[in-house]
Amino acid sequence: MAKLPFVFGPLAGVAPGHEFRNRLELYGAGVHTQTQAGISARQGEGAASIVLSGGYEDDEDFGDVIIYTGRGGRSAESRQQVADQTLTGSNLELARNYTTGLPLRVTRKVEARNGSFYRYDGLYRVAGYWAEPGKSGLRVWRFRLELLPNDGAPSPDAAAAVSAVAEEMAAYGSAPRRASTVLRIVRDTAISRAVKALHDYHCQVCGVQLRGGLPYAEAAHIRPLGAPHHGPDALANVLCLCANHHVLFDLGAFGIAPDFQLLGLPGQLIIKKKHLIGAEFLAYHRAHFYEPQANAGQK
Amino acid sequence: MAKLPFVFGPLAGVAPGHEFRNRLELYGAGVHTQTQAGISARQGEGAASIVLSGGYEDDEDFGDVIIYTGRGGRSAESRQQVADQTLTGSNLELARNYTTGLPLRVTRKVEARNGSFYRYDGLYRVAGYWAEPGKSGLRVWRFRLELLPNDGAPSPDAAAAVSAVAEEMAAYGSAPRRASTVLRIVRDTAISRAVKALHDYHCQVCGVQLRGGLPYAEAAHIRPLGAPHHGPDALANVLCLCANHHVLFDLGAFGIAPDFQLLGLPGQLIIKKKHLIGAEFLAYHRAHFYEPQANAGQK
Numbered sequence: 092m093a094k095l096p097f098v099f100g101p102l103a104g105v106a107p108g109h110e111f112r113n114r115l116e117l118y119g120a121g122v123h124t125q126t127q128a129g130i131s132a133r134q135g136e137g138a139a140s141i142v143l144s145g146g147y148e149d150d151e152d153f154g155d156v157i158i159y160t161g162r163g164g165r166s167a168e169s170r171q172q173v174a175d176q177t178l179t180g181s182n183l184e185l186a187r188n189y190t191t192g193l194p195l196r197v198t199r200k201v202e203a204r205n206g207s208f209y210r211y212d213g214l215y216r217v218a219g220y221w222a223e224p225g226k227s228g229l230r231v232w233r234f235r236l237e238l239l240p241n242d243g244a245p246s247p248d249a250a251a252a253v254s255a256v257a258e259e260m261a262a263y264g265s266a267p268r269r270a271s272t273v274l275r276i277v278r279d280t281a282i283s284r285a286v287k288a289l290h291d292y293h294c295q296v297c298g299v300q301l302r303g304g305l306p307y308a309e310a311a312h313i314r315p316l317g318a319p320h321h322g323p324d325a326l327a328n329v330l331c332l333c334a335n336h337h338v339l340f341d342l343g344a345f346g347i348a349p350d351f352q353l354l355g356l357p358g359q360l361i362i363k364k365k366h367l368i369g370a371e372f373l374a375y376h377r378a379h380f381y382e383p384q385a386n387a388g389q390k
Numbered sequence: 391m392a393k394l395p396f397v398f399g400p401l402a403g404v405a406p407g408h409e410f411r412n413r414l415e416l417y418g419a420g421v422h423t424q425t426q427a428g429i430s431a432r433q434g435e436g437a438a439s440i441v442l443s444g445g446y447e448d449d450e451d452f453g454d455v456i457i458y459t460g461r462g463g464r465s466a467e468s469r470q471q472v473a474d475q476t477l478t479g480s481n482l483e484l485a486r487n488y489t490t491g492l493p494l495r496v497t498r499k500v501e502a503r504n505g506s507f508y509r510y511d512g513l514y515r516v517a518g519y520w521a522e523p524g525k526s527g528l529r530v531w532r533f534r535l536e537l538l539p540n541d542g543a544p545s546p547d548a549a550a551a552v553s554a555v556a557e558e559m560a561a562y563g564s565a566p567r568r569a570s571t572v573l574r575i576v577r578d579t580a581i582s583r584a585v586k587a588l589h590d591y592h593c594q595v596c597g598v599q600l601r602g603g604l605p606y607a608e609a610a611h612i613r614p615l616g617a618p619h620h621g622p623d624a625l626a627n628v629l630c631l632c633a634n635h636h637v638l639f640d641l642g643a644f645g646i647a648p649d650f651q652l653l654g655l656p657g658q659l660i661i662k663k664k665h666l667i668g669a670e671f672l673a674y675h676r677a678h679f680y681e682p683q684a685n686a687g688q689k
Contacts, residue, residue: 151618158618178683190641219614219640222682230682233618301634303641304683315518319450319457319532334633335600341518342489342602383521383529384477384603 097124099139099193100214107213111198117142117209123198130162132184137193141185142209144200149225149233157197157215160225161185161232175230178222178304182232188217190305191284194239214239282324283310286331286366294333295361296345296353301333309337313347313372320375327369330360346381347373355385396423398438398492399513406512410497416441416508422497429461431483436492440484441508443499448524448532456496456514459524460484460531474529477521477603481531487516489604490583493538513538581623582609585630585665593632594660595644595652600632608636612646612671619674626668629659645680646672654684 102121111117118126123140125131132138141159143152151158161182164174178186188195194214201210215236225231292306293299301307311332314322322328332340339345345355349370352359354377362368401420410416417425422439424430431437440458442451448459460481463473477485487494493513500509514535524530591605592598600606610631613621621627631639638644644654648669651658653676661667 153617156617221642221678223678232682235616235618299634301637301643303638303643305641307637307641317534318452318455319534334637335598338600338606338633339602342604342606343520344600344602379520379522383531 097133097136097139099137100196102196105211107211109211110201111209111211114142114209117198117211122196122211128162128181130181130185132181134184135187136184137187137191138181138184138195139193140196140198142198142200149231152199155238157236159185159234159236161234164229164231172225172227172229172231176222176232178232183305185217185234186220186232187305189220189234190307192216195236197236212238280310280324282326282329285326286310286329289363289366290331290361293331293361294336295330296332296336296340296356296358298361299333307334308332309334311337311340313369314375320379322372322375325369327367328372330368340376341380343376343380343384346377346385348377349373354381396432396435396438398436399495401495404510406510408510409500410508410510413441413508416497416510421495421510427461427480429480429484431480433483434486435483436486436490437480437483437494438492439495439497441497441499448530451498454537456535458484458533458535460533463528463530471524471526471528471530475521475531477531482604484516484533485519485531486604488519488533489606491515494535496535511537579609579623581625581628584625585609585628588662588665589630589660592630592660593635594629595631595635595639595655595657597660598632606633607631608633610636610639612668613674619678621671621674624668626666627671629667639675640679642675642679642683645676645684647676648672653680 098121105120105122109120111120111122114123114126117123123131123142125140129142129144130138131140143150143157143159149158149160161176161178163180163182164172164176166173176182185195187193194216197212197215198209199212201208215238217234218237219235220232222230222232287308287310290308291300292302292308294308308331311330312322312324313328313330314320316322316324330340336345339356345353347360348354351362351368360368397420404419404421408419410419410421413422413425416422422430422441424439424441428441428443429437430439442449442456442458450457460475460477462479462481463471463475465472475481484494486492493515496511496514497508498511500507514537516533517536518534519531521529521531586605586607586609589607590599591601591607593607607630610629611621611623612627612629613619615621615623629639635644638655644652646659647653650661650667659667
């Protein structure tokens with residue numbers, strides 16, 4: 092079989108609901124570039140696709156939310172779990188989706204009267220992962236997957252598609268609350284990947300590299316995206332920051348001078364030759380976010 | 391007029407689209423507890439409601455997204471801006487909604503053939519704030535407001551209501567991207583407010599108090615909410631953390647022993663007498679998040 096490119100996210104021509112007769116068709120369409128394995132992942136990049144075929148006794152499928160069980164630890168003959176699963180291989184790549192925000196294509200095997208087929212069901216995010224004893228008593232790694240709004244623009248089905256998000260953002264004041272109190276959704280873009288790679292996940296303000304198995308950093312836009320700022324999504328307009336300095340930067344607690352001296356904080360921005368930062372974006376941030384507060388005196 | 395309670399969020403019996411003949415009716419329903427001012431806020435708590443009446447030349451209303459101009463700096467006679475606006479009073483309270491995640495009720499004045507009326511349009515979040523020269527050349531404070539999913543459960547209109555969120559989460563791979571790379575949505579709950587107040591926004595791990603004008607901290611659930619963990623939203627199950635230690639806690643980079651010794655990090659959890667932490671929740675986090683990684687060796 093021809094080697095297909097490894098793609099994250101939506102595929103042109105494959106909308107959620109698209110049906111495939113078998114794994115080979117699924118493979119050919121580029122949805123899942125594995126003919127047998129349930130996870131399609133690339134080492135060091137993340138997982139692009141999973142196929143739910145009911146083979147793991149510990150999976151739980153709620154539709155919008157899937158509690159997915161990691162791979163490994165099963166006997167090839169009996170298919171029973173005989174050893175602890177480890178956070179390595181494709182399990183580690185699934186965990187990486189949590190820290191990078193890369194989306195995961197989900198395909199379900201559907202049992203019908205005249206046989207089974209495969210249905211592509213859209214993009215999910217990895218909203219968390221942990222380990223626990225599986226039904227066998229041995230350790231399994233588990234991943235909470237949440238359906239993302241439909242590939243592309245909101246469709247007539249968007250109300251259903253976003254219900255996992257809507258649930259999390261549902262009515263303030265109602266009880267009991269099931270939502271987390273900080274919904275931190277990380278999106279992976281070419282730009283965010285590039286800036287994190289250039290700085291090896293080290294914060295350009297404090298130098299820290301957050302790490303919990305996998306490294307974590309945030310790409311912070313200097314001049315914000317969207318109305319009314321309309322800053323570009325370009326390397327020259329992003330910084331690699333830890334979560335704390337991202338919060339503080341967005342709050343205007345500090346600014347950055349043209350010579351990269353930090354304003355409002357001691358020290359100097361950590362810079363790399365290959366990461367050219369736009370002076371006009373720093374000026375925009377100073378003028379709109381940092382200086383008005385710095386000049387405000389008592390707040 | 392009788393003093394009405396000060397309420398954040400949705401009001402029973404007032405759905406988005408509800409119309410009111412005048413400000414007095416709006417006041418009587420508790421939607422906007424000011425009869426003249428455009429912002430209804432309580433000092434130190436945040437803003438609960440705004441009325442958009444077209445009085446500010448710098449406002450921009452895109453429907454789901456509103457660029458709202460702060461108050462002050464205008465002459466009482468000419469209604470022209472004559473001085474810089476400051477981040478004080480109700481402007482500061484609007485900024486506080488950004489750090490706490492408290493939602494804002496938005497009501498629009500609608501001009502109709504037979505006169506004007508007021509329409510309650512639902513809950514918005516304050517997604518950012520900054521200052522810039524207004525049309526007068528003098529400084530104005532501006533607030534980006536984004537429509538939240540409909541009060542309560544997703545309705546048939548949810549597709550429209552969530553489009554601001556959907557836009558931010560739209561297709562990976564499409565260009566140009568308008569979305570930020572980290573969507574950090576903070577929700578204010580009685581529990582999160584309580585834990586932040588008890589610790590005065592200081593991180594229980596490192597003691598830092600993030601501050602950019604306003605203090606910022608995150609309420610981190612120890613045993614997560616939602617399926618399959620089903621941890622309770624209770625003070626005994628939350629910690630007050632900085633953004634970095636929240637990320638690391640969720641990644642299982644550290645755990646907390648029964649005696650509050652940190653595991654995987656040096657030191658001890660900073661505790662307060664009035665904040666009783668459930669030993670069973672710490673044990674759940676250790677077993678599911680910290681220990682599997684700590685024991686994993688090479689990852």
